[in-house]
Amino acid sequence: MEKKEINVSGLVFEYPGDEEGAPGYLVLKGLDMTIPAGQFVAVLGHNGSGKSTLAKHFNAILTPTGGDVIVCGINTKDEDRLFDIRQQVGMVFQNPDNQIVATIVEEDVAFALENLGVPPAEIRKRVDDALKEVDMYEYREHAPHQLSGGQKQRVAIAGILAMRPDFIVLDEPTAMLDPKGRSEVIRTIKELNKNFHTTVVLITHYMEEAVQADRVVVVDNGKILRDGTPKEVFSEVELLKSVGLDVPQVTELVYELRQEGIDLPQDILTEDECYEALKKLLA
Amino acid sequence: MLKDITIGQYFPGHSPVHRMDPRMKLLLTIFYIVILFCVSNPFGFIPAVLFLAGCYMVSQIPIKMIAKSIKPILPIIIFTGILNLFFIEGESVLVQLGPIHISWQGIYTSVKMALRLVLLIAGTSLMTYTTSPIALTDAIEQLLSPLKVVHFPAHELAMMMSIALRFIPTLVEETDKIMSAQKARGADMDSGGLIQRAKALIPIMIPLFISAFRRAEELALAMECRCYHGGEGRTRMKQLKYSHLDFVALGVTTVLLVIIIILNIIPMPFLNWLL
Amino acid sequence: MVITTEHLTYTYSPGTPFEKVAVRDVSLTIESGEMVGVIGHTGSGKSTLIQHFNGLLKPTSGRILLNGKDIWGEGMNIRDVRFNVGLVFQYPEYQLFEETVYKDIAFGPHNMGLDDKEIDKRVHEAAEFAGLSADLLEKSPFELSGGQKRRAAIAGVIAMEPKILILDEPAAGLDPRGRNKILNQIRDYHTHTGNTVLLVSHSMEDVANFADKILVMNNAEIFAYDTVENVFARSEELKKIRLAVPQITNVFHRLLDDGLPVPENVYTVPYAKKKLLQLLAEKENAHA
Numbered sequence: 001m002e003k004k005e006i007n008v009s010g011l012v013f014e015y016p017g018d019e020e021g022a023p024g025y026l027v028l029k030g031l032d033m034t035i036p037a038g039q040f041v042a043v044l045g046h047n048g049s050g051k052s053t054l055a056k057h058f059n060a061i062l063t064p065t066g067g068d069v070i071v072c073g074i075n076t077k078d079e080d081r082l083f084d085i086r087q088q089v090g091m092v093f094q095n096p097d098n099q100i101v102a103t104i105v106e107e108d109v110a111f112a113l114e115n116l117g118v119p120p121a122e123i124r125k126r127v128d129d130a131l132k133e134v135d136m137y138e139y140r141e142h143a144p145h146q147l148s149g150g151q152k153q154r155v156a157i158a159g160i161l162a163m164r165p166d167f168i169v170l171d172e173p174t175a176m177l178d179p180k181g182r183s184e185v186i187r188t189i190k191e192l193n194k195n196f197h198t199t200v201v202l203i204t205h206y207m208e209e210a211v212q213a214d215r216v217v218v219v220d221n222g223k224i225l226r227d228g229t230p231k232e233v234f235s236e237v238e239l240l241k242s243v244g245l246d247v248p249q250v251t252e253l254v255y256e257l258r259q260e261g262i263d264l265p266q267d268i269l270t271e272d273e274c275y276e277a278l279k280k281l282l283a
Numbered sequence: 284m285l286k287d288i289t290i291g292q293y294f295p296g297h298s299p300v301h302r303m304d305p306r307m308k309l310l311l312t313i314f315y316i317v318i319l320f321c322v323s324n325p326f327g328f329i330p331a332v333l334f335l336a337g338c339y340m341v342s343q344i345p346i347k348m349i350a351k352s353i354k355p356i357l358p359i360i361i362f363t364g365i366l367n368l369f370f371i372e373g374e375s376v377l378v379q380l381g382p383i384h385i386s387w388q389g390i391y392t393s394v395k396m397a398l399r400l401v402l403l404i405a406g407t408s409l410m411t412y413t414t415s416p417i418a419l420t421d422a423i424e425q426l427l428s429p430l431k432v433v434h435f436p437a438h439e440l441a442m443m444m445s446i447a448l449r450f451i452p453t454l455v456e457e458t459d460k461i462m463s464a465q466k467a468r469g470a471d472m473d474s475g476g477l478i479q480r481a482k483a484l485i486p487i488m489i490p491l492f493i494s495a496f497r498r499a500e501e502l503a504l505a506m507e508c509r510c511y512h513g514g515e516g517r518t519r520m521k522q523l524k525y526s527h528l529d530f531v532a533l534g535v536t537t538v539l540l541v542i543i544i545i546l547n548i549i550p551m552p553f554l555n556w557l558l
Numbered sequence: 559m560v561i562t563t564e565h566l567t568y569t570y571s572p573g574t575p576f577e578k579v580a581v582r583d584v585s586l587t588i589e590s591g592e593m594v595g596v597i598g599h600t601g602s603g604k605s606t607l608i609q610h611f612n613g614l615l616k617p618t619s620g621r622i623l624l625n626g627k628d629i630w631g632e633g634m635n636i637r638d639v640r641f642n643v644g645l646v647f648q649y650p651e652y653q654l655f656e657e658t659v660y661k662d663i664a665f666g667p668h669n670m671g672l673d674d675k676e677i678d679k680r681v682h683e684a685a686e687f688a689g690l691s692a693d694l695l696e697k698s699p700f701e702l703s704g705g706q707k708r709r710a711a712i713a714g715v716i717a718m719e720p721k722i723l724i725l726d727e728p729a730a731g732l733d734p735r736g737r738n739k740i741l742n743q744i745r746d747y748h749t750h751t752g753n754t755v756l757l758v759s760h761s762m763e764d765v766a767n768f769a770d771k772i773l774v775m776n777n778a779e780i781f782a783y784d785t786v787e788n789v790f791a792r793s794e795e796l797k798k799i800r801l802a803v804p805q806i807t808n809v810f811h812r813l814l815d816d817g818l819p820v821p822e823n824v825y826t827v828p829y830a831k832k833k834l835l836q837l838l839a840e841k842e843n844a845h846a
Binding site: 059061083086087090091093095097098099100101102103104106107110111112113114115116117118119120123124127141143144145156159160163 | 293295415416417445446448449452453456497498501502504505506507508509510511512516517518519520521522
């Protein structure tokens with residue numbers, strides 16, 4: 001049995017130039033990272049940083065022009081094993097409307113299993129399980145257009161979960177949602193990671209989501225800029241701002257105060273931590 | 284306004300009609316349409332109407348839904364009705380005005396045609412009200428699957444239909460949104476001649492097409508990520524199976540056909556003046 | 559230009575099982591030149607309300623007045639209302655359709671029946687307000703980046719020179735850099751033209767940073783319509799209707815509850831920093 005992890009080594013990706021001689025476009029410029037099973041990783045970067053291109057390499061939508069991506073021992077360049085890879089690494093996209101295929105929620109969740117030729121009774125069971133995991137079971141007979149954005153996105157996640165993948169990659173799953181839908185989706189992702197030990201790779205540009213991960217990878221200009229715990233990464237306020245990213249309001253406040261020579265810890269990420277620190281300071 | 288289209292709208296439920304196999308529903312709907320065109324005796328419409336009314340009752344679909352489904356084709360019904368009324372040659376003429384004449388035969392034919400159309404729409408609507416579109420596409424796929432031998436793309440056809448059904452509400456909503464957005468920029472869609480109105484559609488159609496293509500591209504990618512590779516080796520979660528319910532329905536419909544044929548055969552000389 | 563609503567009520571699909579009151583008995587006045595943030599959950603009625611301001615929706619009951627005149631009254635042309643009250647929808651880039659950015663921005667002014675010279679002037683001005691460089695004008699809108707498309711679409715509404723500009727979540731889906739660029743551009747537009755701006759947003763932080771007043775919609779009704787300070791002073795109530803107040807405001811309210819001498823109307827980082835430094839300096843002096 002191969003080790004359950006995604007291994008990226010020396011990943012280079014260039015969009016080819018066209019026949020009229022337009023030059024190719026280098027998006028990923030040599031990335032190395034390993035995503036072990038069970039982790040909740042946030043990949044943070046602004047639009048055009050290459051983070052989505054990176055995500056598309058995890059399940060062989062794109063294959064490297066240089067270097068390798070190995071998923072559970074399978075090289076993504078191995079075309080014969082494509083379905084094995086896609087079963088291991090599920091992918092959820094930004095627009096919930098454009099990834100739901102069927103007109104009934106449970107039919108959509110069943111879609112991948114039907115494609116894989118799973119026997120009907122087994123499909124039924126796995127569809128029900130997946131819908132319960134994302135807390136959408138009671139909506140199983142609804143039509144997608146009757147659901148809110150957050151609910152649709154959870155259905156899309158269920159459609160991936162039904163394949164029982166070890167990894168689930170979400171490419172900006174909350175960018176088109178309202179705050180309520182956003183928190184629904186993030187809560188669902190966190191529960192999956194905690195309760196079912198699904199490895200989660202969350203591609204995002206919202207720092208408040210990245211803060212909740214085990215590990216934050218900052219991608220900028222096709223390279224990995226930082227890779228560490230949220231506390232390590234977000235303490236570098238200046239650096240993050242310079243690549244067009246935000247830090248939480250409380251982190252920024254504490255950073256600004258520290259710049260003025262005020263004695264505060266540098267790894268403050270949450271409201272609670274900020275409150276405690278300021279209370280101590282002012283008391 | 285655009286959202287009021289109800290043909291093809293499914294009303295979830297658990298009535299016997301809902302539980303029937305969609306293939307049987309599809310076949311019986313076709314069967315019923317054929318029966319409607321077999322009716323030649325005016326009394327034949329009575330069992331045909333009663334049959335459908337019974338079906339609606341069993342299905343627990345509100346009768347007023349019939350009115351809703353007929354509304355869009357009402358102009359056609361009225362138009363054919365008027366044509367028949369004025370231009371059917373008949374012996375018992377009531378009114379004569381140049382080429383236009385109203386006869387009892389004309390009245391009878393126009394009522395008959397209108398009734399036939401109404402029953403036809405009501406019947407097919409009952410099928411779409413009680414059958415989820417996906418079940419319907421499944422049924423079509425299954426019924427057409429013997430044609431795969433001659434390379435008829437039954438699965439692809441069904442998949443296309445099901446995706447179309449899935450995206451109709453999305454695109455309707457999107458059309459509404461784009462229309463509002465262009466109106467907010469002063470687009471005038473309600474006045475001017477035919478050509479001007481057609482031109483006014485450009486700012487709506489182009490964004491709509493672009494969006495549809497973008498959606499198609501993203502959907503294709505999402506489907507690939509879920510291991511879609513055509514119909515080969517595919518299983519279905521919901522297996523279609525005929526049950527006793529389906530055979531009962533088939534029996535009842537056959538009885539209807541028999542009644543109508545009998546009514547057609549029985550000589551009714553008192554009706555001769557009308558036919 | 560002053561916009562007033564009087565007992566405005568709007569019901570979707572009246573008389574059907576889907577009947578839903580989207581806006582109920584809303585009366586408010588937005589004065590000329592104000593920058594108002596509009597906040598509320600999806601389904602709170604905020605989108606329905608703003609579509610009444612430019613006559614895209616007609617109230618089920620109640621009136622909308624522009625400078626005291628009923629927009630649905632006699633002698634009013636609803637298209638003129640739309641030229642005076644510009645509305646930028648969510649994801650406006652999906653309405654782009656022309657061959658060039660220039661032509662697309664010109665669509666509104668063209669519909670107004672302006673001459674070519676005036677249109678040309680307005681297109682260039684609007685592009686500048688939206689932060690689009692002139693060399694982009696001859697490109698196809700579909701060649702632009704996401705943020706540029708969004709700004710081109712906004713320019714298309716600005717080019718009509720509306721006295722009131724309404725933007726429905728202009729920053730939705732953009733990354734922090736794109737979001738800041740658009741919001742700053744809108745603020746500059748407001749200061750330069752002095753026109754009224756309504757900014758619909760889900761982000762309390764954005765609204766706190768940019769608006770003078772906040773309109774909070776909840777359950778089809780006005781929950782609050784007041785200055786930023788006064789609205790955030792009700793942060794406990796806002797939390798009850800599940801609207802998040804900025805992190806900083808929360809922190810300061812908790813410090814306040816502990817009896818610490820912090821101000822209560824804190825919602826931006828620079829202001830919080832200033833106040834805290836003041837406090838610390840005072841503390842230092844007291845010790846000395």
